[in-house]
Amino acid sequence: MTVTALPLDGVRVVDFTWLGAGPYTTRTLADHGAEVIRIESAKRTDRLRVLPPFAGGRREGSVNRSGYFADRNSNKLGVTINLKDPAGVDLVLRLIATADVVASNFTPGTLQSLGLGYEQARAVKPDIIFLEMGMQGATGPDASVVGYGQTVSALTGLYHLSGLPGRVPVGTGTNYPDHVPAPAHSAFAVLVALRHHRRTGEGQYIDLSQAETMVSLLGPAVLDCSVNGRDNGPRGNRADYAAPQGVYPAAGEDRWIAISVLDDAQWTSLTAELDVPELADAYPAAADRHAAHDEIDAALAKRTAAADPFELAARLQARGVPAAAVNTFGDLIESDPQLAHRGHFAVLDHPEMGPSVYNAPPYRLRGVDGGDVGAIMRTPAPLLGQHTRDVCSRVLGLDDATIDELAGRGVLG
Structure with missing residues (x-):
């Protein structure tokens, strides 16, 4: 089966997301053809870039060796722009004017304070789809509270339900909200907005609460408490429907x-x-x-x-x-016959880390990729600022002299 086009070919995303939930959202879009352009700062890098595991177990002073960052940012372009410089803000607004989607998981109001909020974006692209995925949404008494996956797990009661009875609450082994409910709901919301745009020509402001995406997956526990007045708390591996x-x-x-x-x-x-x-x-x-x-x-x-x-x-x-x-994890990568059959793990050649294992999407689109993971997993995560010159030239139409001048002034960085 020949690959003709990926579902989101022609969609451009200006991506301000960082850490876990946001980048996984935009990676889902990138995996299926969207041109996702990460906006980063060379002075304040994405914290995920400096979190382990590191290729070969060595960070070596580089911001390009994190396997965590790599797995969340494959198939994306990376540019560095100084958003504290008005010229940098102007460049980003010009980029937004060419885009379909803007995505951010900063604390609500952060982009607006930089001159890059929804209204500013809408002024240059009236039909823009603008996703903000704050921890608790963009409005309300706790909208400005900063938090991460672990915070969301505690806030929403997930930690109350995980662990062993009579013991202190424990996590789920990873920041579950960052990897499942928040990115899944966010990507779905963007796809709904894109479909709405295709039918009506209208843009959309998406105000997503990461906390609410987690609460929405705790339905049985919520119902048991609200209807039956029963709070089971942590149960370890036990369940009402199975024994042993x-x-x-x-x-x-x-x-x-x-x-x-x-x-x-x-x-x-x-x-x-x-x-x-x-x-x-x-x-x-x-x-x-x-x-x-x-x-x-x-x-x-x-x-x-x-x-x-x-x-x-x-x-x-x-x-x-x-x-x-x-x-x-060694079993999964090296010897799981089902994952091997489906080609779940893709090896991409990263400029600094060399051949590295990436997770492919957990679904195949028959008639689009023909089950060929290689059609989906196209490029490794970008080096910091790797595509700055390309995007400035190809998308914004800047010549080499202008790009060099902006880089020399610290606008691109």
Whole structure:
């Protein structure tokens, strides 16, 4: 199947986002053809550029070796412009005049104070789509409160629900709001606005609250509290709909297997596979298994501890029992057959980091990319300011002498 065009070919995005949620939003657009132009500052770099992991384990004073930054910013162009200089602001406004979308996850009001807010953008491009994704939206008593993924997790009650009963709240292993609810909702909102623009010619101001995107995914807990007056709090691996359910030790260093039993038939299959008929006889019903969960977990752990987690998971799956070995990241990249089949991991040759592994989008668009990840994963993350001259020349029409003069004055930087 021949690739003709990606879905967002011809869409230009001026991207002010940084750190996690914003760049993942605009990467989603870039992956499917949008020309995303990152606006950065050489004096105040994106903090994600200096967060690990670093290629080869070495930062070496560079702002271009962060794997975290790289994975969030593939397929983008990078320019450096001094937004504290009126000439720099003028350049960006000229760039916005050619664009379809502006995206920012700064604290609401930041861009406006620089002369680059929605009204200023709308003055040069009346039909602009302008996304602001503040932590709690652009209005309200807490709109100006600064926060990050961990803050959103705490604020929205996610940390209240994660962890073990009777223990201090713990995180989800990563800043979940930055990687799932905020970028997914933001990208969806931009796509809706683009479709609206195509039908009506009208632009849109999108005021997105990252906190509300997280709350929207906690529906069962919210309903249970509001309707039933029940606040379960953290439950670890336990769930009302499954028993037993947990992560159990397996053979090998730090190896584990996750098992979930949703009905009596699965319980019968699990106990048969592990050769523990006494458990099947002692706890035949779900209510029995919920009541004796701790005892069952201890008994199961004794049986799983000597088993290869991958082999046991395969045998349980063959019997209809939901189970999976707990993969390390090495397992995912090097030996997961399903991810390998789908070509999920792409290798892009970064100018400083060399060949580096990137996550491809988790979906394929048949008839557009033909399942070819290479059609989606086109270019590695940009070096700081890598495309400044190209964008100034190709998009803004500046000649070399003007570009050199602006660079010499510190406007481009």
